[in-house]
Amino acid sequence: MTLRSRANSPAFEDGYDAIFGKDKQAVRGSWVQDAKTGEFIDKSERYVADPDAPMVLGSPEECRSPIDGQMISDRGQLRRHNAKHGVTNIQDYGSGYFDRKASERQAILRGDSRAAKDERVDTIKRAIAQHENR
DSSP: OOOOOOOOOHHHHHHHHHHHOTTOOOOOSOEEEOTTTOOEEEGGGOOOOOTTSOOOOOOOOOEEOTTTOOEEOSHHHHHHHHHHHTOOOGGGSOTTHHHHHHHHHHHHHHTOSHHHHHHHHHHHHHHHHHHHTO
16 A cells, blocks of 8 residues: 655645644654753754763674574663673663672672571570570
């Protein structure tokens, strides 16, 4: 089926004139709305968006999975692949994650972790209870 443009109907013309005024032509272009003023700005004027605005990421480069050799070409495939194999991406971890985990591991090895302290307290309580029951 081929779509074709048609001439504007009289009802369309009347509605257009009622909204925009008689004999006013539509202004063509690409516009963005300024977040602070609410005004529309022509993109050709090199409007720079707020750098704190959300960012839309494109598809990642195509890569081969080291797990099963499957070619992964988009984020959806990557998400399904990771869920299927129980893996994750390094991008899933925020800044400081690995430093925090390293310090937690060192605390476990030194016996300074919360779990180690709780285990020592339980051992002492058990020893006291056994000594009292003699």
